Amino acid sequence: GAVVSQHPSRVICKSGTSVKIECRSLDFQATTMFWYRQFPKKSLMLMATSNEGSKATYEQGVEKDKFLINHASLTLSTLTVTSAHPEDSSFYICSAHAGREANEQFFGPGTRLTVL
């Protein structure tokens, strides 16, 4: 199957700093990438939908100035958590949609963010 990578897998930062998370589709071109956030024992919460070459579409309640998304190419999307605070600590997961008939999303391994 298709492979999606995320980097870093784990990051610990101080409050007030910004953190960038990369999501790459390694062996296919992703027309659309999705960013999810997951709290412990909770389901995935869609944060935004990212289309290559255009602005991301944010879900209600997600601050676009707080969570900056850039989809610079068909294989790379980045999520930057700006001025991170402890409440931003979470598991962030990206997924990529190849636009193929199977309508399957391929998930990255996730990034564990801890803000001190």
Add this chain to the structure above:
Amino acid sequence: GQNIDQPTEMTATEGAIVQINCTYQTSGFNGLFWYQQHAGEAPTFLSYNVLDGLEEKGRFSSFLSRSKGYSYLLLKELQMKDSASYLCAVMDSNYQLIWGAGTKLIIKP
């Protein structure tokens, strides 16, 4: 509104069979997915149903009834490594996944 319901937790015995149910109400339907998620890891794809009926893949099978808004995931010959959360997700008319809260499956020896 859109809603996906599945049990919060289930317990089963190693070697047995377990069925995890999922009911949904969504705006449009473009398929139903089951994912497995171990603690601290991203979900991994298990199955995709878009037509009514049963899809079998090894020890795992998934069933869909679109008229009833119902699906189940059937796990046979349970192994300890099957202990995980199982997430039901429906792709709506906008091709976005609507997620259930997940069912935590506990396997006992």
